[in-house]
Amino acid sequence: MxxxxxxxxxxxxxxxxxxxxxxxxxxxxxxxxxxxxxxxxxxxxxxxxxxxxxxxxxxxxxxxxxxxxxxxxxxxxxxxxxxxxxxxxxxxxxxxxxxxxxxxxxxxxxxxxxxxxxxxxxxxxxxxxxxxxxxxxxxxxxxxxxxxxxxxxxxxxxxxxxxxxxxxxxxxxxxxxxxxxxxxxxxxxxxxxxxxxxxxxxxxxxxDRNVSLRPDRHTPGQSRISGALPAEKAAAVDARLTSMAASVHPGDPRTLEQRRADALVALAEGITTLACRCEACTTHQADAELDTPAESGAPAPVPETEPTADLEAESDTDTGESAIAEDTPAPVPDTTPRPTFHIVVNLSTLLGHDNDPAMLDGHGVIDADTARQLLSEARRTYVRTDLSTSPQAIARYAPSKKVADLVRAGELCCSFPGCNNRVWHTDLDHSVPHGDGGPTHPRNLKPLCRFHHRLKTFGIGWRDYQDPMGTVFFQSPTGHTYLGNAFTGRDLFTSLTTTAHPPDHPARQRIDTLRADRTAAARRADKRATDRWNKDNPPPF
Structure with missing residues (x-):
């Protein structure tokens, strides 16, 4: 050796x-x-x-x-x-x-x-x-x-x-x-x-779908869950756990990961809501348990109450029988958190005119039939590339929902080099800071996960640049330049790409400036000719 x-x-x-x-x-x-x-x-x-x-x-x-x-x-x-x-x-x-x-x-x-x-x-x-x-x-x-x-x-x-x-x-x-x-x-x-x-x-x-549970070889007393599911099924499970984890009060002491684990256990027990563990909720629950009679062999005493009048309601049938209000419990509002996941698909595919693939956020490309099945009863948002943003919308910091949807649909994940965080879980960052006059416009917005957003905003030495066509570059403190979005949603969905250059594209600005200069020169020449004619031909004509 x-x-x-x-x-x-x-x-x-x-x-x-x-x-x-x-x-x-x-x-x-x-x-x-x-x-x-x-x-x-x-x-x-x-x-x-x-x-x-x-x-x-x-x-x-x-x-x-x-x-x-x-x-x-x-x-x-x-x-x-x-x-x-x-x-x-x-x-x-x-x-x-x-x-x-x-x-x-x-x-x-x-x-x-x-x-x-x-x-x-x-x-x-x-x-x-x-x-x-x-x-x-x-x-x-x-x-x-x-x-x-x-x-x-x-x-x-x-x-x-x-x-x-x-x-x-x-x-x-x-x-x-x-x-x-x-x-x-x-x-x-x-x-x-x-x-x-x-x-x-x-x-x-x-x-090949399956789920397995086995003891963790590295941590005694802990088990690991693994499995394989179709992407759309996994997205539904993931969205359900996230929605249940987010339904508790901000004061809940558990981390998001812990709440998701507790949500999975709750679903296994047939419970669709996650109990909150903030101080107010736990105190209220403890008080309720103290007010509940302890279980014993003797029946709990029934408190004396005054008799109540029977309230009659209109019957749904014409048999002469009436429904008693106290025997009919009031409907309980559905507080089950609603899972949400995002799919980007061409409208032509949704209508069945073609079978182009769709993008399921966080899970990748799915086939057209699966996308149509998932979107059959979903709430839809139609993204337009020809958005006309008002000066007031451009001037404010937070983008509108239509602008945010257009930016996220045009990307696949966080735009920082190498990052895979889901695009619908990212922040929308102003490439030219809003405080420096950067407009809230799709050509000045890009998705960044919270980690890279903070790094770009507060880190020392990092610089970024976004060209009018949406290409995003990052320059590190050492001077190395990296392209953040070499393949985007605009490559996957060609309908998101506009063939016309934006109004402020450098090439368009150059031609517009030359045209304006020629027009101004022609107007000046015409004015000089008119002035000479008026001077040579004073009134009356």
Missing amino acids: TSTAPLVARLAEDEQHSATELVEVLHHCNAVRASADYRMIQAASLIHDEREQEYLARIAAGVGTGEATTLAELEQLAQRAAAGADPRAQYGPTGLDHAVAEVGAALTVAPARARELIEAGNVMRHHLPFTGATLASGRIDVARLLIAVRRVAFCSTETLHLIDTDLAEAIDTREPMSLTRFQAMVDKIIAQIDPSALQRRRERVDA
């Missing part, structure tokens, strides 16, 4: 680097790691190739020599296969089993992870070679490659080449993007080339 001391000594030089230089080290390490991951995944796949060949050689040796060559025994093997038995079981573990064990031991990973890497390598080498090349060059990392591999699992083999070329082109022509944006970009390309793949994926995830 070689000594690592020289390497450690060289790496210790990083302690002398400035933050600007260390950011370059991060970029370099990220690219080197991506290239190494490409080589690792390729090696895992090649190991599988060799082990599979050896396995097939063992089978050929067993079937092609000796007593197993008789026609009767070959027919017996065929009958066993037709009955559901594996005629190859007698030859031991398959080549994939051997490769999984070998890769797992070499990388010290679980068999499931080793199998994932082997399968990813096979898809990368034979179906997505151009996309794999973007991993080798450091344009993407292994997490994004695995997203692409999983997404194309339900695509037909005939379409994989087109998907691979389009995806590789999109990766090479766009800046790096967050996982949420990358996943949406992959899904859009698949929907354009192989639309039926989304439906096949929907059928598979519905069949």
Whole structure:
């Protein structure tokens, strides 16, 4: 084994680097790691190739020599296969089993992870070679490659080449993007080339739904819940837990995560509301328990009350019978919190004119049929790109609901580089601060999660810029510039993109200025000609 001391000594030089230089080290390490991951995944796949060949050689040796060559025994093997038995079981573990064990031991990973890497390598080498090349060059990392591999699992083999070329082109022509944006970009390309793949994926995830509860291996006395649900079902459960968690008073001492956990337990017990634990509610509950008679073998005394008059109400039937008000309890208002989740979809898709995919906030792209089903009884808001904002609306700080919906529909998540926070849970930030005269207009608004909003507003050294077309750049304290929204909702929904330049676009301003100058010059020349004529022809004419 070689000594690592020289390497450690060289790496210790990083302690002398400035933050600007260390950011370059991060970029370099990220690219080197991506290239190494490409080589690792390729090696895992090649190991599988060799082990599979050896396995097939063992089978050929067993079937092609000796007593197993008789026609009767070959027919017996065929009958066993037709009955559901594996005629190859007698030859031991398959080549994939051997490769999984070998890769797992070499990388010290679980068999499931080793199998994932082997399968990813096979898809990368034979179906997505151009996309794999973007991993080798450091344009993407292994997490994004695995997203692409999983997404194309339900695509037909005939379409994989087109998907691979389009995806590789999109990766090479766009800046790096967050996982949420990358996943949406992959899904859009698949929907354009192989639309039926989304439906096949929907059928598979519905069949694979499950929920499991098991003890936590790391924390005694604690259990973990895991499961797999279709995106729209998971969104409904998530929205229900969030709405129940938000229904308590602000003084409730529990965190949001704790309230969501308590809401799940309450739903399991058949309770649709979450009891508040603020001081006022707990005191009131304690007082009520003190006023309640203790359970015992003797019946609780009934307090004496004065007789009450029977109140009659009109009967719903004409039988002459009357309803007694005291026997009919008053309707209890429904206080169950209403779950809310957000879906962006083209109106043409909603009306059935096309089957373009929709975007379910926080869960990704869903197929058109699922979107139409979810929106059949939902409250809808129609987003228009030609909003005419009044001077009063532009001058105030808080955007209107129509403006906010347009901004969020045009994005997929927080616009800070790499952030995946849901767009409908973000703040709308003024790129040019409102206090500095920045208008409350879609071209000056972008979604930022609370963490990055505070960092941008109060952090030292961070700067941001938003061009008239909605592209958002961030400059770090070290001077490095990053594109925050390399793929947006405007790429996913082309109807959100306007072909006309905004009125204050620099190119339009330039042409308008030249036109105004020419018009003013013509008017001045005309006025001079008129003045000369009037001077040469004084009245009366």
